[in-house]
Amino acid sequence: MISLHGTVEIGNFSREFTIDVGNEIVGVFGTNGSGKTSVLRTIAGLCPLGKGKLIVNGELVDAPAEHIFVQPELRHIGMVFQDHSLFPFMTALDNAAFPLQMRGMKRTAAQKLANEMLEQFGVANVGQQMASTLSGGQSQRVAIVRALIGSPKVVLLDEPLSAIDDESRDGVRNLIREHLVRLGVSAIVVSHDRTELDHLCTRIENYTR
DSSP: OEEEEEEEEETTEEEEEEEEEOSSEEEEEEOTTSSHHHHHHHHHTSSOEEEEEEEETTEEEEEGGGTEEOOGGGSOEEEEOTTOOOOTTSBHHHHHHHHHHHTTOOHHHHHHHHHHHHHHTTOGGGTTSBGGGSOHHHHHHHHHHHHHHTOOSEEEEESTTTTSOHHHHHHHHHHHHHHHHHHTOEEEEEOSOHHHHHHHOSEEEEEOO
């Protein structure tokens, strides 16, 4: 569950938002500059709220007036960034296994599970490549695996299909949906492509400037 009632402020951007997401996949569609990515970054804990409250799975994680701010790594959120944000000094496999190791799983076991999921998304063959050498589509698939693999409580996806080729897009989108349904979590998907959101999400919010 996600409940954000407050002001999102990043740089010169400031806007009031009211967002309530249950165990569903909510698409966010809107014009550039409407705050779609800023909302995700705020929920993830990468940017604090200007004012108001943010509750994630029943826990108050951001409330400026009460001096409450839970660090990103403690929010149990999986996120795919628009630029993928893989660790360039790690292999694709280590990037995918990272959330599992952060939660205490031994490296060998984490890599085994990560490799199985990379296989599902069609990129197990690049597991030993450094992240910086991956193509855009390969990088995006690894980022998706990293966001989904650690049993997150919330999943945030920012343009998750933008680098996927047309021939593979349906399959990757279906895999994402299958994993989100299996996890039973609150998910928000940002995309400029309304058709993609119609296929992937259970509800769509339209944000304009």
